[in-house]
Amino acid sequence: MVDQRSNRSATAHHADYPRVGLFIDGNWIHDRPTLGEVINPSTEAVLGKVPQATDADLQRALGAAARGYLTWRDTPPKERVRVIAGAVALLHKRKDFIAKVLTLENGKPISHAHAEIDRSLNFYEWEMGQAVRAYGCIVPSAPQMQKLVMRQPIGPVFAATPWNGPMASLSRKISAALAAGCSVILKPAEETPGTACEVVRCFEEAGLPPGVLNLVLGEPAHISSTLIASPVIRMVTFTGSVQVGKHLTQLAAQAMKPALMELGGHAPVLVGESINIAQVAKLAAITKTRAAGQICTSPSRFIVHRRAYPEFVDCFARSLGELRVGDGLDPTVDIGPVANSRRLAAAEALVEDARSRGARVVAGGQRVGSRGFFFAPTLLADVPPEADVMTSEPFCPLAACVPATDLDEALAIANSLPFGLAGYAFTNSLEEAEQITRRLECGMVSINHFDTPDADTPFGGVKQSGIGREGGPSSLDAYLATKTVLQNTARV
Ligand SMILES: NC(=O)c1ccc[n+]([C@@H]2O[C@H](COP(=O)([O-])OP(=O)(O)OC[C@H]3O[C@@H](n4cnc5c(N)ncnc54)[C@H](O)[C@@H]3O)[C@@H](O)[C@H]2O)c1
Numbered sequence: 001m002v003d004q005r006s007n008r009s010a011t012a013h014h015a016d017y018p019r020v021g022l023f024i025d026g027n028w029i030h031d032r033p034t035l036g037e038v039i040n041p042s043t044e045a046v047l048g049k050v051p052q053a054t055d056a057d058l059q060r061a062l063g064a065a066a067r068g069y070l071t072w073r074d075t076p077p078k079e080r081v082r083v084i085a086g087a088v089a090l091l092h093k094r095k096d097f098i099a100k101v102l103t104l105e106n107g108k109p110i111s112h113a114h115a116e117i118d119r120s121l122n123f124y125e126w127e128m129g130q131a132v133r134a135y136g137c138i139v140p141s142a143p144q145m146q147k148l149v150m151r152q153p154i155g156p157v158f159a160a161t162p163w164n165g166p167m168a169s170l171s172r173k174i175s176a177a178l179a180a181g182c183s184v185i186l187k188p189a190e191e192t193p194g195t196a197c198e199v200v201r202c203f204e205e206a207g208l209p210p211g212v213l214n215l216v217l218g219e220p221a222h223i224s225s226t227l228i229a230s231p232v233i234r235m236v237t238f239t240g241s242v243q244v245g246k247h248l249t250q251l252a253a254q255a256m257k258p259a260l261m262e263l264g265g266h267a268p269v270l271v272g273e274s275i276n277i278a279q280v281a282k283l284a285a286i287t288k289t290r291a292a293g294q295i296c297t298s299p300s301r302f303i304v305h306r307r308a309y310p311e312f313v314d315c316f317a318r319s320l321g322e323l324r325v326g327d328g329l330d331p332t333v334d335i336g337p338v339a340n341s342r343r344l345a346a347a348e349a350l351v352e353d354a355r356s357r358g359a360r361v362v363a364g365g366q367r368v369g370s371r372g373f374f375f376a377p378t379l380l381a382d383v384p385p386e387a388d389v390m391t392s393e394p395f396c397p398l399a400a401c402v403p404a405t406d407l408d409e410a411l412a413i414a415n416s417l418p419f420g421l422a423g424y425a426f427t428n429s430l431e432e433a434e435q436i437t438r439r440l441e442c443g444m445v446s447i448n449h450f451d452t453p454d455a456d457t458p459f460g461g462v463k464q465s466g467i468g469r470e471g472g473p474s475s476l477d478a479y480l481a482t483k484t485v486l487q488n489t490a491r492v
């Protein structure tokens with residue numbers, strides 16, 4: 001996380017943490033005023049400093065992205081793939097180091113950091129395949145008239161990415177943009193810039209031409225408004241909160257630019273009556289607490305058949321209680337800290353609000369220790385619909401449980417929010433599963449497991465959870481513009 005308080009005692013850089021810089025037109029820039037410090041959420045120690053791009057830096061990044069685009073657009077797809085593959089090879093080679101950087105700045109357990117890197121590498125592998133298959137088409141026509149549909153890279157892209165998946169989110173975006181032939185100005189989260197710098201370094205060393213991938217850091221609102229308004233930028237892609245997503249979409253609309261938005265959710269989990277309750281509860285505890293509950297697809301609202309409810313609540317609470325909270329660098333730890341003191345305060349407030357409205361706190365409910373931003377895996381039962389946790393994304397290791405009498409009631413609760421990203425259901429009834437997949441208002445639904453889309457399937461939300469999809473067979477669509485060519489082949 002970035003911390004602008006000036007009273008921190010430790011200022012030395014952590015030995016395993018890279019120096020954070022801006023990367024513009026193929027050059028690293030470090031000598032800029034400090035925006036804030038990167039803080040290890042497990043220890044609250046300072047890891048490094050975040051340099052703040054000046055307005056001149058932003059203009060240089062725009063100029064570089066414009067030139068980089070012309071080079072990369074005209075680079076044959078097979079050659080683009082060769083360069084991306086070189087970067088991927090370096091990412092593989094440096095995986096242990098990058099995983100440590102990711103855990104230091106984000107807090108997630110080191111094995112989860114490795115898993116996030118593996119997942120990210122899949123995104124690059126998938127988009128390399130897509131790069132050579134960005135086919136257009138030929139439309140049947142009359143003699144001497146050719147009707148062609150070409151798909152060309154849309155142009156320089158502005159990509160802003162969050163701290164909760166410091167590598168996965170930016171990899172989704174730059175893998176597709178670079179495969180399509182676009183240049184990119186990346187603004188990673190100021191909280192987790194080290195991982196982003198390491199990824200960019202791999203592309204630099206793999207021979208990506210200058211200006212094709214640029215990295216800027218600074219005041220997010222200023223960077224976004226400057227870059228999105230510039231005629232150089234042709235497309236905006238963001239992963240983060242609904243609130244910021246709406247703001248960036250408005251900026252994009254003012255400049256008539258397409259926006260790909262992967263925003264928040266509040267994932268419902270429908271639990272039927274005839275399932276293996278202990279098994280599902282254990283899986284729920286593990287999934288709920290991944291990234292300390294700070295994933296947009298985190299299961300949040302457990303809507304449980306009334307007859308299974310008491311046993312499910314018991315088993316879920318027990319499974320949460322068995323998980324070990326601590327510094328992610330300790331390989332025996334299951335759950336790391338939340339990202340910052342804001343998230344800790346948010347978790348405490350959600351628990352207090354629910355408790356004051358009559359909910360039962362059946363596991364956790366408070367912070368752990370006095371140093372680091374640790375919050376106990378928490379389960380709230382019998383949560384009334386008016387409690388804040390039932391309507392606002394918790395983004396902490398906190399699950400809410402409510403009973404439902406039948407599927408109609410469960411679906412009504414699940415669909416009652418203006419969000420629709422992930423949804424989950426556990427049932428052994430084929431009929432129920434069919435109804436749930438059809439009626440649940442969300443961009444993805446997993447039945448009888450908690451997995452979320454990998455590179456090969458589309459990922460994105462409905463309602464306020466976003467616009468557009470990442471991954472899957474159409475992953476390059478957002479980064480390509482369609483051009484129709486009507487060509488009279490007769491002599492004129
Ligand atoms: N969907 C996701 O993956 C995701 C990721 C992070 C946060 N969130 C949501 O956001 C909530 C608040 O988290 P927070 O306290 O870190 O939020 P925040 O709004 O203070 O900042 C979150 C991130 O958004 C970025 N940001 C903020 N304003 C921006 C702008 N104008 N342009 C570009 N980037 C901008 C920041 O750089 C920061 O990294 C969470 O509770 C969660 O609901 C969602």
Ligand SMILES: O=S(=O)(O)c1ccc(CO)cc1
Nearest residue numbers: 116119164165168169295296
């Ligand atoms: O830890 S991961 O599951 O890889 C992950 C991916 C994306 C994001 C951003 O929402 C967070 C965590």
